[in-house]
Each structure stands twice: as C-alpha cells, then as structure tokens.
Amino acid sequence: MIIGEKIKNIDFNKTQIGEEYEDCIFSNCDFSGMVLNNTNFEDCIFDSCNLSLTKIETSLRDVHFKECKMTGTNFTKLKSFSSLSFEKCNLEYATFMRAKLRNTKFTDTTLIEVDFSETDLTMSLLKNCDLSRALFSNTNLEKADLSTSYNFVIDPNNNKIKKAIFSKEGLIGLVLSFGIRILD
Template identity: 30%
Template sequence: MKITAPKLSSSLMELNISEALLEDNFVSGGIVTSLHLDAEQEDKIMFDQIHFQNISMEGVRFHQVEFIDCLFEKCDLSNVDFGDAVFHRVEIRGSKLLGTNISQSRLTEVKIEDSVANYVNMSFSKLKKVAFKQVTLNRSDFIEATFDKVSLEKCELDGANFTETPLKGIDLSTNTYEQITVSLDQLTDCKVSTEQAIGFAKSLGLIIE
C-alpha cells in the first residue's frame, strides 16, 4: 500500500513553537528541535508542514489539534492526549508513543514505523490508508475503530484489543503476539498464519489434534 509522504519543503528553517503560539494557533513551515509546552490543554492548534525532530511532548493535553504534512522523527509522544485530533499525511519514525491517547481521531495517509507504542489508545478512531511497520503495539486499544486500507507489518501485538473493529482485509500473518482480543464475527477475510488460526480456533473452544 502506497502512503503519500508529508509534503515538506526542502528548505525549512528552525522554528520556535512557543513564540509562534503566542501569535496564532496556526503554526506552519519549519523544523522544531526543542519544544516547551506544559501539561495544560492546548486548544485547536494546527501544525502544517512541520518537521518535529528529537522533541518531547510527554504529558501534553491537546484539544482538536491538527497535524497536516508533518514528520515526527525520534520524538517522545508518551502520554500525550491527542483525543479528537486530525492527522493527514503524517509520518512518525523511531519515536515513543507509550500510553498515548489518539482516540476518537481521524488518521489519513499516516505511516508509523520503527516505534514503541505500547498502551496506545486508538479506540473509536477512523483510520484510512494507515501503515504500521515494525511497531511495538503491546496492550494497545483499537476498540470500535474503523479500518480502511490499514496495514500491520512485523508489529508486536500482544494483548492488543480489537473488540468490535472489523478486520476485513487486514493481514495479521507477519505480526507476533501470544494473545489478542478480537470480535470473532469481525474476522471475515482477515489473513492470519497457520499458528494464529489455531489460536483463534482454540478461543472458539475447538480441540485441535
């Protein structure tokens, strides 16, 4: 699946987010290498064409934030509240999203790669053309999420919860887990390995010989 990369200028200048937010809630066109936001709620901010590099947002609470054409590289987004957010043409590489809340959000043309996202919450979110590649997603929540062209490749999914999330067309065969929670009536056309299929059969109470 081809994911459209963020449309970033090759000549971005370093940007001071704190100063930019004093003037407007629209921040555009720059590289951010340091960020000082406190844990108070930041309302209705739009980030457009921003390259976040080696920054920490840990514990920050956003409300209706939008990220358009943004790249997060080696960032710490742990315990950030992105609830009710919009992510469009966004890449997250080599980053931490431990306990990050991305519930009730919209993600379109998003790629998350080589990252740790245990306990991330994407419940009730709408994901369209979203790729997870080599992401640790143990104990993650995707409860009642909507998947449209979503791929999971070589991810760790132990304890992940997909309750009431349709997995039609999803390929789980390259991912590893000891146990995941799914709604069995939502597994139609989901691709799994032989070992994974045996695990699902056991969850139905079948005896495998």
C-alpha cells in the same frame, strides 16, 4: 500557520504550541502528557519524539510517526485523519477505542496491550508488530494485513475479519478464543 519548519529538541510542555503545522518535521521533541486539541498537523513527520500519555484530540493529515515513544497515548478523540503511519514506534498501552483508522500503516511497531475496541482498521497494514495482549473487540479488520504480526488473539465471532490476511502461524491467534488445544 507554521509551514516547512524543522523543529528540534523542543519540550512543548514548556513552550506554547502553534495551531497549525504543515510540512514540518518534529525531531526529538517532547509532547508527553499533553492534550493536543487545538492543533492541526498536515504532511508532518514526528521523528524520535515523546508523545507518551498524550491525548490526541485533533486532526492529523498525512502524518508519519517514526521511532516515537507513544506509551499510553490516547487516540479515542482523534477528530480526523488521512494517511497515518507508525514506524518503529512504541505504542504500548495506547488506546484507539472507536477510532476510524482505515488504511493506517503500523510497521515494526510495539502494540502490546493496545486497545483496538470498536476501531475501524479496514485495509490497514500491521507489519511485523507485537500485538501481545492487544484488545480486539468489535474491531473492523476487513481487508487488513496482519500476515507478519504476531502474539495476537482475535475472536472471529466478535470482530470483522472478512478478507483479512493472516499467516499460517497467525491462525493460532484466531482459534484460541474457541478453547481449542493445539499440539505440536
């Protein structure tokens, strides 16, 4: 177990990764294209790291991603997590299909074409996120806050949105699936 380390500028494609990290900060590290399946992270921060096309099949507990490139990252086999947050990350084309992400925080994060199919986002915060072409199908958004996010289309008949929070402008994204024309 590695505890309390500041790990900088490491390409983990060329270096063996440990099995457990606790209270560590990863800065400018490269995990791109890796399969993280035997490594657990607890109370860790990933700052300006590249996790593009990474498959995350491990446990994340109290993990914060800040300004990370995570294009195409696959979270579908995320084993378990608690308190997961993304701040100013690029998660374009990432997939969270069937992931249980209750209380997750996405802040100022690009979520273009992200797959949230069958994802549990109950009580999650999506603050100022671009959700262009993001896929919501059988997604649980109950009590989620999307009031400052934009460019989403969510079919209320195909998703759970009870007590979710949307802005007036965001309501357009809830009625587009009904084929309603909205004029200025």
